[in-house]
Each structure stands twice: as structure tokens, then as C-alpha cells.
Amino acid sequence: MAVVKLTYFKNRGIAELIRYIFAYGGQEYEDERIAQDDWLALKPDTPLGSMPYVVLENGVVYSEGTSIARYFAEKFNIRGRTAEEKLHSDMIVDLIRADLTPMFIEMFFEKNDDKLKNLRQNTQEKVDTWFQMVEDRHIKGHNSVLESGFSWADIALFNFINDYCPKFEVAVDEKFEKIHTIAAAVKKKPTIAAWIEKRPKTPW
Numbered sequence: 026m027a028v029v030k031l032t033y034f035k036n037r038g039i040a041e042l043i044r045y046i047f048a049y050g051g052q053e054y055e056d057e058r059i060a061q062d063d064w065l066a067l068k069p070d071t072p073l074g075s076m077p078y079v080v081l082e083n084g085v086v087y088s089e090g091t092s093i094a095r096y097f098a099e100k101f102n103i104r105g106r107t108a109e110e111k112l113h114s115d116m117i118v119d120l121i122r123a124d125l126t127p128m129f130i131e132m133f134f135e136k137n138d139d140k141l142k143n144l145r146q147n148t149q150e151k152v153d154t155w156f157q158m159v160e161d162r163h164i165k166g167h168n169s170v171l172e173s174g175f176s177w178a179d180i181a182l183f184n185f186i187n188d189y190c191p192k193f194e195v196a197v198d199e200k201f202e203k204i205h206t207i208a209a210a211v212k213k214k215p216t217i218a219a220w221i222e223k224r225p226k227t228p229w
């Protein structure tokens with residue numbers, strides 16, 4: 026069987042959640058990084074005309090970053106113990122991936138300074154509001170979103186704080202102590218720390 030292959034641009038972007046999960050699960054994979062100039066030639070042959078996409082060991086190709094991350098989180102038993110816990114971890118991941126990430130992508134492409142400033146302010150307000158709710162209502166474990174312990178929701182929070190926010194000058198207020206404690210614990214996990222140390226150094 027062939028090795029798993031993950032394909033994305035030459036940055037962390039929306040593929041890094043998958044790479045963190047691979048690091049945690051010890052997944053062997055080829056980390057294929059495509060230059061912007063080479064993408065258009067490749068695009069028509071990809072499942073949905075977008076990256077990231079993954080080729081599994083059996084050669085079948087899948088797109089949608091969050092779906093790929095969810096599949097491997099399930100495989101490595103970090104989606105939650107019960108159906109309700111899976112719903113809970115998905116809720117946090119989707120808040121970041123479905124609700125917040127598009128705002129960061131919009132900022133990425135915005136060239137007008139005033140519009141960018143407005144986008145940043147709107148994003149900051151959403152982060153402040155939603156993270157207050159997560160902090161107050163949705164952290165059920167000791168240093169983890171889920172009562173049963175570590176999950177991909179913890180990685181998604183860490184990914185958001187560590188990789189998205191600094192690049193776009195959005196802050197996650199220090200008053201969200203539980204969220205920051207979870208992110209710090211993820212960063213210290215030996216497999217994740219080793220990946221951060223060895224991964225290609227990219228602006229985001």
C-alpha cells in the first residue's frame with residue numbers, strides 16, 4: 026500500500042490542523058507543498074478544485090480540510106468517547122473552521138488597508154464574543170474541551186491561537202484562561218512540539 030499524501034500550498038493555512046493530527050497520531054505521510062504558480066495546472070484534477078486534499082493508502086483522493094481532519098481524528102480516537110462528545114468537539118472545531126476561518130481568508134486576500142482594518146475589527150469582535158461563550162460554557166475537562174480528555178477540539182483551539190491569530194493581528198484575550206491553558210497543553214505534547222520544531226518555517 027502507498028503512503029498517505031497530503032497536498033496543500035507552501036504554508037500552514039487550513040491544512041495545519043491535519044498535520045497536527047498526523048503528528049499526534051504518528052501518521053506516516055508525504056507532505057506535498059505546491060507553489061502558487063503550479064496550482065492552476067493541478068486544480069482540474071483535484072476532487073473539488075481546492076486544497077488541501079489527501080490521497081489515502083488505497084489511492085482514493087478526498088478534499089475538504091475539516092472532513093479530512095475529522096476522519097483522522099476519528100482514526101486516532103481524538104474525536105470524543107461518545108456520540109455526544111463527538112458532537113461537542115465538532116461544535117468547537119466548526120466554530121473555528123466554518124465560522125471564523127472564512128473571516129481570516131477574507132483578510133488574507135484584502136489589499137485595501139481601510140477594508141482590512143474593518144475586517145480585523147469585525148473578526149476581533151466575533152472572537153471576543155464566541156470565545157467568552159466557549160470559556161464560560163463549553164470547557165468540560167481539566168485542560169481539555171471534553172470531559173474525557175484530549176481531543177481534536179483542543180488542537181483546533183491551539184491551531185487558531187498559535188497559527189491564525191498572530192498572522193492577522195487578532196488577539197485571544199488572556200482572560201480566557203481555560204482556553205489558553207488548553208492551547209499551552211497542546212503545544213507541550215511531545216509529538217506536536219516535535220512537529221513544530223521540524224516543520225517548514227512559513228509566515229502562516
Ligand SMILES: N[C@@H](CCC(=O)N[C@@H](CS)C(=O)NCC(=O)O)C(=O)O
Nearest residue numbers: 038039074075076077088089090091
Ligand atoms: N472548504 C474547503 C476550502 C478549500 C479552499 O478554499 N482552499 C483554498 C486554499 S486555503 C484553495 O484551494 N484555493 C485555491 C483555489 O480555490 O483555486 C476546505 O476547507 O478544504
